Amino acid sequence: MEDTKGGSGANLDRDRLCAFYRHMWRIRAFEECAIRGAEAGEVFGTVHPSIGQEAVAVAVCGNLRRDDILLSTHRGHGHTLVKGADPYAMMCELLGRAEGTCGGKGGSMHIADFGIAMLGANGVVGANTVIAVGAAQRLKKLGSDRIVACIFGDGAVNRGTFLEALNWAAVRTLPVLFVCEDNRYSASTRTAELTAGEGAAARGRALGIETAEADGNEVPTLDAIAREAIARVRGGRPVLLVTRTYRLTGHTSRDPAGYRPQEELAAAREKDPIRRCADLLRLAGLEEAELAAIEAEARREMAEIYERARNAPWPRRDLAYTDVQDVGAPTERPY
């Protein structure tokens, strides 16, 4: 697959672009609610926002089939929402409520929804790459045309699991789409300072894996590249897609990210994928009022969901003891 430069907004499918815009706003509104919830002490644990990275979620997950398998990261709200998870169940999970995707046992870092083949966010960087390979091996053995999409950050490419998973997928010719969502920071340190050679894409090519690179903030182009990559993976071979984006928040909602230069942040805001998508929609003839209505509707939806979720019931305390294991379970006797 050839590298693709940014596209123009001239001949875009306006409805498709509108849908991207709406989905990106839904992700952002969801996460802004979650951040306010964390600040209010109502969302517990740690929230890792993907604000600024929404285009990757809509372009990759928006092109997956409902039965395609998705593995995500600690920064995975957007991926999961676009895959089709119920934002109310997700918000309940963040708020630790019984109706959460995991009954309140996982929280933000462990959201999963097996009903839409979303096999989990993961609290360990790079851990999902090897899990993805096994799921793909199972699909291949079944003769299925489903694929596995595995999204991870740029920090993950320095973990051994990244090498092991890519090698395994290549050697066994497995249907995995590896997506590196490069937001330039490994937690609070610039990844470039810690990464030898040319980074993720070069590593993929070194293993003989078809590798594509894309601007992760330019949604229509990314959409086309992701769609082509997914088609190739559905044909039975692994592909690595490296997307370059930027995390507009800190590592967590509590991280003020003082370690990055203000000029860098200001430049990144100019390239905010939502802003760029709005510009394209204006070119395609959308009125300001229509753009504002899409944003307002997303904010209204998520605010209403947040309000419902914060009034949802807590899990019963005895559920702390369920779903540990069948043999030797704590419900058998008080170990």
Added chain:
Amino acid sequence: MPRITYLEAGRRALAEEMRRDPDVWAVGEDLGRGGVFGQYRGLLEEFGPERIIDAPISENCILGSSVGAAMTGARPVVEMRFADFALCAIDELVNQAAKARYMFGGQTRVPLVVREPVGLWKSAAAQHSQSLEAWYVHVPGLVVVMPATPADNAGLLKAAIRCDDPVVYMEHKDLWGLEGEVPEEVAPIPLGTARRARTGRDVTIVTWSAMVHTATEAAERLAGERIEAEVLDLRTLWPWDREAVFESVARTRRVLIVHEAVRVGGFGAEIAATLAEELDDRLAAPPRRLGAPRVPVPYSPPLEEEVRVSADRIAEAARALLRS
């Protein structure tokens, strides 16, 4: 009843499970050539490379891919070659396999068996000899199994493969050649049930894995001194058979827990503490433990012998317990 080795019993049990259930597959290094000890000999020919899967030396991916496969309906048997090497994949086992069901609110199961050969064997030294069962017993979500006999290696491996939980299955390398009677038709042995290896009235020795044989040898010696030791083979460490242990210790009123692993923080401590808490008024003496000193396993035979729990040491500990 035919006599076969511990190794052959495990090989046969796996083959039978693979014939019974097409979702079972085995993955690990060198499996196509029979595995490092020959536990997989002949299986590639019968089941093909999609079910007897040769893996690169990528422990994270061997175990991690098995987690992904198990979450999507496969029942992988994961060969880690040596328990020591399984430490390379501790994240995949402890943070992923053991946690997925719980942290995802019961949406999935991870039915895999991780075979981790343990124990002192042919001067294998510090990185090929460890018995780390206590680590895994500490982790909620895992089942821990340690067979001591050929019959148990067949019946317990079958049960482990049919179990929907992740099972750490620790075979002892020094037992591969041990022969014993194994029925033609092996039934799965319920996990969490101990086996009384020897009956006695004076003292209970609770043990597992290769130490069952060493403890039995010690008990035979003690019998010559008119001390009748009961030997309980725990077989499964999590869950451990509290009923069997309590019943035996309540009868003998004295208990010695023996394991090859390092004594400090070993699983013997858990059993001893539980008995002290719950059976104190029935005990004639405090529970005693015997395990290895807290040193890495050395290479040279006299040094290795120094850290090994021997029949002599077990017999001496039992005598001391009876004097108290």
